[in-house]
Amino acid sequence: MLKHNLGYPRIGIKRELKNSCEAYWNNKNDLNNLFEIGRKIKKENWEVQNKAGLDLIPCNDFSFYDHVLDMALLLGVIPEEYMSIHHNNPMDLYFSMARGFQKDEWDIRAMEMTKWFNTNYHYIVPEFDKTQKFFIFSNKIFEEVNEAKKIIKFTKKIKPVLIGPVSFLFLGKEKQRSFHKMDLIEKLVPIYIQIIHKLQNEGVNWIQLDEPILGLDLSDREKETFKYAYKEIGNKISSEILLTSYFDGISENxxxxxxxxxxxxxxxLVEDSRQLHKILPFLKESNINLSLGIVNGRNVWINNYANSIKKIKKSIDFLGEDRIMIAPNCSLIHVPIDIESENLIHKDIKNRMAFAKQKIYELIDLEKIIKGDKNILLENKNIIEKYKNEFNEKVKKIEISNENFNRKNTFEIRQKKQKEKLNLPIFPTTTIGSFPQTKEIRSIRNKFRKKIISKEKxxxxxxxxxxxxxxxQEKINIDVLxxxxxxxxxxxEYFSEKLQGILSTENGWVQSYGSRCVKPPIIYGNVNRMDDMTIDWICFAQSRTTKLVKGMLTGPVTILQWSFVRDDQPIYDTAYQIAWAIREEVLSLEKNGIKIIQIDEPAIREGLPLKKKNWKFYFDWAIKAFRMSSSGVKDETQIHTHMCYSEFNDIFEHIADMDADVITMETSRSKMELLKAFSDFSxxxxIGPGVYDIHSPRIPSVEEIYDLIEKASKKLPIKNIWINPDCGLKTRKWEEVLKSLKNMTEAAKIARIKLVNQLS
Known part of the structure; x- marks a missing residue:
């Protein structure tokens, strides 16, 4: 029974990769330093997995920014405008695709970014041309294999990881509408075969091809593309190909x-354990081995060994032990690195948790249990039972009624009242919420957390x-502050520290995109609001201006999706608990005179199951949770929400069901493409379509922003359009932000003059 891993966190235990990348971008270190940090992280990752006793260890799962972008460079999928710069420096070319490039005569936007299936990881979207050519451009994967040989020693244990050809095409977008991206498969597959042959020449035996699209509802065209690709690969490759899928079951495919x-x-088998009874009979007459994704790579709770052993034994009975492999269900990039770096979590909760390093050792434990070690099984059972008895009180049920999740009147009635009450201009300007978090600000917070300074200071x-x-903001002339x-x-994390039943970690960092890392809170018990969470800060801000200040909250679905959620009760029970807590805060803001309240829900799309047959159940509780949080206010109080970096074209009716008065969204990277779907849906x-890409350091011009506003005005009623950035501004620098926002408000002024005649 082989033990293996699909991928390991690449940020470093102390976020070394983040710090090194950002220093490089700011000209504070050079490529040699950047590469040295990368080598150090890879070495540590390989050593951890090798020492644990894995039989196959992933390689090429490391990335300086994004593994999909890495794949694009490997295959030469580089838009022409980027090829014209940095042609002598592949890393600067790479970062320009991810972040944009603005210097001297150059002004090139970053490529589009969206969510990796139903996770909070963001990837750079490959762009395909009708005449697309594929070729081996980057040597990263081959260089990493040679690095791994020095650490792992036994080359047969090295398992390079590649995004499979069909999933790679699926994840990209066509630059023209005159062709379908799947048409490129005949050009693409030969390059994959070349890559695999080169890896074979390096002595590699196993190669992992990730095809997560197998968990989706595939079109006939996608199915035919898949069959063609793997028939061609199978005819010309003798390596041990491990075909992986994750995030859902593959029974339908x-x-x-x-x-x-x-x-x-x-x-x-974490996301769909029921598929096993269909997969085993299918494989019984074949020569294909079965890898059981049995350790949860997306949550932090320890594996229930008794449940896992049942699945392993059933599989062994069907296929024989020599045909069974065990692994996490997906890459471990979605969990923190090491629970032992946490010192403040209650020991009984900590004993119930496993981060990436511990999950590797869970595979070792499962093998030992299969070989007869009953003590490990008993200890695991005792830990789970003790946690359940001490921390998980009886579930607090939230009563659901129409009164709890419906506004008093329709949007049409509310809009009239809000126009009179708020007295905002056409094309009102605002931002999404956060402003640059400088080193000074982070230092102050850190000193307060460590009790170095007083609460008063x-x-x-x-x-x-x-x-x-x-x-x-007043100087820039933004309308809603x-x-x-x-x-x-x-x-x-901020709200997790204010709510009962949720804890924060010290070092539980997870990569969101590029150098952006987050620390997902851990929901371990019933969630309750103990006191006001935002009132003092928001009301103080409002007291300093005659303009409107938004109350800023995070929505229940996003708190849920961006946390590690307790696994001992239905997820919707936890969602409703959070929603009720946010509702209480919303009503307190309104009571204190705040007239506009934003409840951010950027994660509403990413929580969506991959298969449409499961959508109705998800939206039933997710939309109710948002509406529960927002629907207690008066008609005159304007509720905003924010969403970003996901595909929304297929869920507009559900976004409309949220019944927020204003929704702000990312649209600048996609050049307002999303608005056509909004328009078609009516x-x-x-709506505030983002006109300024905050994930890039480049500063958009007045003309560029005005052009986006004009495009929006052709798709949406002018009276319904807001002007705002794509997302919050906390990761940007002040010099970028002030210039960009000034250009944004100037563009809005021009639009009010030039486009006012279009007002119906």
Missing amino acids: ISLLKNISIKALHID YTKKIKEFIVDVIEK VHGEFERTDMV YPNE
């Missing part, structure tokens, strides 16, 4: 595996930051 030549198939300093940001969120480390409420 199992027929695609007939007559293809692979050594092993990996399935996700901390409060005084945060208020100074708020006064400053209010003055900056925000308080800047200087008291918040993260939009979810989205009824107000």
